[in-house]
Amino acid sequence: MQPTTPRALNAAFATAIRGIAPSDTHESAARWNHRPELRELEIADAALRDFYIVASPGAPSDEIIAPEAYAYRLDIVTSYAGVPVTEVDYVVDADARDLWDAFEALYSPTTPGLYSVEPIGSNEIDDPTGTPTYTHAFRVVYARTH
Numbered sequence: 001m002q003p004t005t006p007r008a009l010n011a012a013f014a015t016a017i018r019g020i021a022p023s024d025t026h027e028s029a030a031r032w033n034h035r036p037e038l039r040e041l042e043i044a045d046a047a048l049r050d051f052y053i054v055a056s057p058g059a060p061s062d063e064i065i066a067p068e069a070y071a072y073r074l075d076i077v078t079s080y081a082g083v084p085v086t087e088v089d090y091v092v093d094a095d096a097r098d099l100w101d102a103f104e105a106l107y108s109p110t111t112p113g114l115y116s117v118e119p120i121g122s123n124e125i126d127d128p129t130g131t132p133t134y135t136h137a138f139r140v141v142y143a144r145t146h
Helices: 006-018 087-104
Strands: 050-055 069-079 114-126 131-141
Touching: 006 050, 006 069, 006 087, 006 131, 069 114, 087 114, 087 131
Parallel strands: none
Antiparallel strands: 050 069, 069 131, 114 131
16 A cells, blocks of 8 residues: 555545535535634634544554554534534534545545545534534544655
8 A cells, every 4th residue: 555644635635525515405505615724713704614624643553554554533623603503413414424425435546545534423512602613533544654
């Protein structure tokens, strides 16, 4: 398996996310929008499905036979601004599935070095602006570049 880096993987994830057509019928016109600057703004001024990526530091993994097998936690921090409280659980659930489907399509050789992406879960996070904000968490296993 060809080695890669978290930076290259995260770029592939961002591209894949922007290409998702939301499967939930509520607010399906709101497309995914990668806004890395929101990480500093604590999601202030975000619209529905604005997101940024957080990649936690990786650690060695024995899940694949590769010289440098690593795994890391990937969080897709997403705004659900404007979604009614009665709908947000359903929209978040559908989006989590859409993300996983998009990531599974990226496995090597499509994205060199990517072995697997497994969902950990989706959780609401406290946002001081009051914007409904969730993190969609995944475990990424890849062949690391030396």
